[in-house]
Amino acid sequence: MRIYVIAVFLFLYIPIGIIVLFSFNAGRHASELRGLSIQWYEKALSNPFVSDALVTSLIIALSVAVLSSILGTTAALALQRLKGPLRTFFDGMIYVSVMVPGIVIGIATLVALVTVFDFLNPLLASVWPEGIKPPKLSMGYASVIAAHTLFTMSLVIILVRARIAGMDRALIEASMDLYATPWRTFYQVTLPQIFPAILAGFLLSFTFSFDDFIISFFVAGPNTTLPIYIFSSIRRGITPEVNAIGTMVLAASLILLMSAQYMLNRRSKR
Amino acid sequence: MRDQSKSGNWLTAVLLTPTFLWFLFMLILPLVVILVFSFGERATAGGYAGGFTLEHYANLSTRLKAFQNTMTIAPLGTLLCLLVAYPLAYFLALRIGPKFKLILLVLVIVPFWTSLLVRTYAWIFILGGRGIPTLLEFIGFEDVRLINTQGAVLVGIIYGYLPLMVFPIFVSLEKLDKKLLEASSDLGASPLKTFWQVTLPLSMPGIATGCMLVFILLMGEFLIPAFLGGGKVYFIGNALVDLFLQSRNWPFGAAISVTLVAIMLITVTFYMRMFNSKTGRDESLM
Numbered sequence: 001m002r003i004y005v006i007a008v009f010l011f012l013y014i015p016i017g018i019i020v021l022f023s024f025n026a027g028r029h030a031s032e033l034r035g036l037s038i039q040w041y042e043k044a045l046s047n048p049f050v051s052d053a054l055v056t057s058l059i060i061a062l063s064v065a066v067l068s069s070i071l072g073t074t075a076a077l078a079l080q081r082l083k084g085p086l087r088t089f090f091d092g093m094i095y096v097s098v099m100v101p102g103i104v105i106g107i108a109t110l111v112a113l114v115t116v117f118d119f120l121n122p123l124l125a126s127v128w129p130e131g132i133k134p135p136k137l138s139m140g141y142a143s144v145i146a147a148h149t150l151f152t153m154s155l156v157i158i159l160v161r162a163r164i165a166g167m168d169r170a171l172i173e174a175s176m177d178l179y180a181t182p183w184r185t186f187y188q189v190t191l192p193q194i195f196p197a198i199l200a201g202f203l204l205s206f207t208f209s210f211d212d213f214i215i216s217f218f219v220a221g222p223n224t225t226l227p228i229y230i231f232s233s234i235r236r237g238i239t240p241e242v243n244a245i246g247t248m249v250l251a252a253s254l255i256l257l258m259s260a261q262y263m264l265n266r267r268s269k270r
Numbered sequence: 271m272r273d274q275s276k277s278g279n280w281l282t283a284v285l286l287t288p289t290f291l292w293f294l295f296m297l298i299l300p301l302v303v304i305l306v307f308s309f310g311e312r313a314t315a316g317g318y319a320g321g322f323t324l325e326h327y328a329n330l331s332t333r334l335k336a337f338q339n340t341m342t343i344a345p346l347g348t349l350l351c352l353l354v355a356y357p358l359a360y361f362l363a364l365r366i367g368p369k370f371k372l373i374l375l376v377l378v379i380v381p382f383w384t385s386l387l388v389r390t391y392a393w394i395f396i397l398g399g400r401g402i403p404t405l406l407e408f409i410g411f412e413d414v415r416l417i418n419t420q421g422a423v424l425v426g427i428i429y430g431y432l433p434l435m436v437f438p439i440f441v442s443l444e445k446l447d448k449k450l451l452e453a454s455s456d457l458g459a460s461p462l463k464t465f466w467q468v469t470l471p472l473s474m475p476g477i478a479t480g481c482m483l484v485f486i487l488l489m490g491e492f493l494i495p496a497f498l499g500g501g502k503v504y505f506i507g508n509a510l511v512d513l514f515l516q517s518r519n520w521p522f523g524a525a526i527s528v529t530l531v532a533i534m535l536i537t538v539t540f541y542m543r544m545f546n547s548k549t550g551r552d553e554s555l556m
Contacts, residue, residue, distance in 0.1 A: 005357075009377065011429065012433075015389060016381065018396065090286070096297065097297050100531060101531075103490045104531055107523060108304040108527065111318075112304070147296060211383075211387070213386075230388065254380065
């Protein structure tokens with residue numbers, strides 16, 4: 001039994017270990033290890049395509065994380081007051097947005113937005129005042145952020161809602177009995193209690209968006225995110241540079257995950 | 271009092287409006303558009319032209335291979351995941367002290383939340399020309415091809431989705447009343463019989479959740495067959511990407527997407543009915 005468990009853990013971690021090891025390769029070929037060096041990290045970080053992709057990914061992931069924690073938290077709070085068919089509608093939507101495969105979300109969003117934009121752009125141009133260049137709607141940052149937020153917002157709702165369910169209602173009642181305004185009750189009683197769940201949701205949303213390939217692939221327009229860059233470089237052949245980028249991506253998600261885990265643990269200890 | 275509940279209703283409405291708009295424009299609208307397009311004509315330059323035809327659904331059979339692969343490899347991959355995950359979950363839940371339990375559990379889950387792209391491409395490396403095949407050459411097996419086979423895709427699937435299977439099973443085994451196991455062995459049941467008649471039935475909800483999560487994700491899988499199947503073993507997702515980006519046949523792609531979602535909804539609903547009637551529900555998502 002013990003041997004089996006060790007074997008499974010090796011299976012889980014050896015591939016990751018190999019990428020990390022080969023990213024420090026001093027040789028020029030991806031598959032031959034010739035001493036260790038950090039040259040590929042230097043090369044990757046000085047490659048303008050990589051740094052552009054990294055910045056794009058960071059902007060998108062950060063916006064997604066901020067948006068989904070705000071929208072998800074407010075929605076989770078409001079949903080507990082909602083009953084009847086509207087509640088069923090929202091619950092159904094949350095379920096569907098988590099269930100539908102990313103590839104279908106990506107394709108459907110691309111097709112829908114391009115169609116809507118094709119319809120709106122001439123309309124905008126016709127009503128726009130003479131002399132000023134009319135805005136042209138197209139796929140880009142906004143479409144990726146919106147598409148990612150659909151999934152991550154639902155994720156935050158699920159996390160925060162679970163936390164609200166486990167919350168001590170007596171505290172809120174006590175606060176009300178002591179004549180605190182609803183706003184003050186929220187700020188001083190509810191928010192501190194659900195905060196770890198919000199923060200965990202924030203970090204998971206960031207990680208999801210930062211790692212997502214398939215949705216971005218369809219709706220990112222001309223932008224290249226880091227996973228899209230890695231995907232297209234792999235298509236051209238694996239280089240130690242790709243390994244270095246991959247290692248950095250893994251490290252980034254690991255750090256975020258550890259923070260999320262820490263937050264959720266603090267939650268359960270309280 | 272009435273005023274308060276009225277202002278409360280306003281607040282609820284204001285708080286939910288953005289979320290509602292998001293669901294409307296980013297979920298309902300795209301899904302409706304895809305459904306409408308799937309009955310439309312293909313424009314000459316690609317894209318979409320209006321109309322009503324069932325031609326694209328009739329043409330689904332030209333992509334039969336993708337459907338067949340998905341419908342066989344996804345359930346098979348789910349089953350293999352379950353077989354690998356169960357002993358691990360069992361060990362973590364019942365055979366180890368609380369001190370290591372949390373650490374090992376985190377170690378299982380962490381890979382799931384790191385880039386699937388990077389983790390999958392590690393296997394191109396391992397299974398590809400200079401990986402395991404080179405090692406096999408040393409011991410005398412020449413010309414072994416591992417990558418771009420169904421086996422490679424299955425390994426990638428197990429590797430990618432193992433954590434997602436372990437977690438729900440772990441949760442259901444952890445919740446299980448240990449006294450039942452003692453009672454069973456006190457009454458003279460062999461360990462194997464205890465497992466078959468007590469442990470396994472009681473962990474069914476976890477198995478059901480795990481299998482469903484993995485199966486859902488596998489149905490829409492793109493990356494693993496793209497990297498490890500190399501154009502030979504491809505899923506519906508790969509066929510979709512080709513159609514949308516290379517031949518720009520939107521209506522046909524839409525018909526495939528609609529069919530994919532329909533198959534998923536039917537399987538999942540059927541599956542949940544079957545398990546709910548047998549075991550009761552388990553909400554241990556994530």
